Amino acid sequence: MRIKKSKGDRIGDFFIYTICILFMIVCIYPFYYVIIYSISDPAQALKGIFLLPRGFSMETYRQLLRTNDIGSAYMVSIARTFFGTLLTIACSSFFAYLVTNQKMYFRKVIYRFVIITMYINAGLIPWYMVMKAYHLQNNFLLYILPGAVNAYYIVLIKTYMESLPKELEESAKIDGAGMFRIYGQIIFPLCKPIIATIGVFSVVGQWNQWTDNYFLVTSAKLQTLQMVLYNYLNQANRFTNMSGNSADAAAIAATITPTSIKMCITVLVVLPIMCVYPFLQRYFVKGIMMGAVKG
Numbered sequence: 001m002r003i004k005k006s007k008g009d010r011i012g013d014f015f016i017y018t019i020c021i022l023f024m025i026v027c028i029y030p031f032y033y034v035i036i037y038s039i040s041d042p043a044q045a046l047k048g049i050f051l052l053p054r055g056f057s058m059e060t061y062r063q064l065l066r067t068n069d070i071g072s073a074y075m076v077s078i079a080r081t082f083f084g085t086l087l088t089i090a091c092s093s094f095f096a097y098l099v100t101n102q103k104m105y106f107r108k109v110i111y112r113f114v115i116i117t118m119y120i121n122a123g124l125i126p127w128y129m130v131m132k133a134y135h136l137q138n139n140f141l142l143y144i145l146p147g148a149v150n151a152y153y154i155v156l157i158k159t160y161m162e163s164l165p166k167e168l169e170e171s172a173k174i175d176g177a178g179m180f181r182i183y184g185q186i187i188f189p190l191c192k193p194i195i196a197t198i199g200v201f202s203v204v205g206q207w208n209q210w211t212d213n214y215f216l217v218t219s220a221k222l223q224t225l226q227m228v229l230y231n232y233l234n235q236a237n238r239f240t241n242m243s244g245n246s247a248d249a250a251a252i253a254a255t256i257t258p259t260s261i262k263m264c265i266t267v268l269v270v271l272p273i274m275c276v277y278p279f280l281q282r283y284f285v286k287g288i289m290m291g292a293v294k295g
Contacts (some may be wrong), residue, residue, distance in 0.1 A: 031270070034059060042260040049062050060256045060264045069220065069228050076140075077225040078272075084144040085202040089195055091148040097156035097183050110157070118151045131216055138219045142212055148203070153198045160194040161187060198215075200277065207273055229265045 005013070037045055064070060098104055099111045136142040164187065172182045188195070210226035217223065223267030 029187065033264050034263050038260065038263040040260075042257040045260060046257060060260045063266075064232075064261070064264055064268070069223060070225070073223050073225040073228040076222060079140075080117055080143040080224060081203055083208040084147060085199055086207040087144050087148045088150060088153065088202045089198055092123075092150050092153040092198065093157050093188060093191065093195060094155045094183060095149055096161060097187055098292075099154070100158055100161050101179075111154075112153045114154055128215060131212075137216045138222060140222060142216055143206070143209075143224075144251060146212070147202075150202075153201070156195055157191065157198065160191055180259060188257075203276055204273055229269055233262055233265050 033049065033055055036048055036051075036053040037060065038060065039056060040049060040053040041057040042060060043055035047054065058064070071097065072195075095114075099107045099114075101107065104110075131137065133144060136145065137237060168190075169182055172186055177185075182207075210224060212223075213224045213227040214230075
């Protein structure tokens, strides 16, 4: 049954919707501006862009993608994100399952110790020394091993697992199932919402991470996309002189600008995350809410 609203309610709804729409535009427009600038003709874009691109040119993208290090860096970042996320989900979820087991010795002490790590951080220098002591310098494992167990993820997954009926695990034990089988075939499949949530966090974190590359990786074969593009972003003026042929360099300088390079770099970095996020978004809110019911 439709409720008839008063004039005051309609005016209030109008202002609320207007404010929400304006806030949405404020959030979306910066990225929209970056996209239309990146596909505009660089020379015309310098005159200013508001709602529509000026001209159309993909020359900046072509020049960026023609560089040898961009392709290899993309592969390193994709491999880091994929394997790092898989390892994080596997290790963090299994650790969370262990601390929910009532028969595990000192489980409360271990869990509290994990929580403490969320509040106390040793700092950059101890982290650097530990990574070097583990021989992770110029090693691909640097990208995936340190984040295999994450305290925040463990808290979310543990809380979610505790909301599952205990009778499921008890009936599996009666049927002779072991710990790994219970975890792999019963508990883990039931945790899809929170696992998807952790997956979103991990994918975004792995994809955007670049500080470990900055401090501990000097090998050109292990440079991530974020690090390569970060260097280009800080040296956009130098990019136009990267061609081996002076005539090519002059042509490139005439067709692209440092600002267009920065805009294209921003799109290249953000676009993969935008492609992945919509597929996992339906799990995101549900996983966070269900994982936060109990402390």
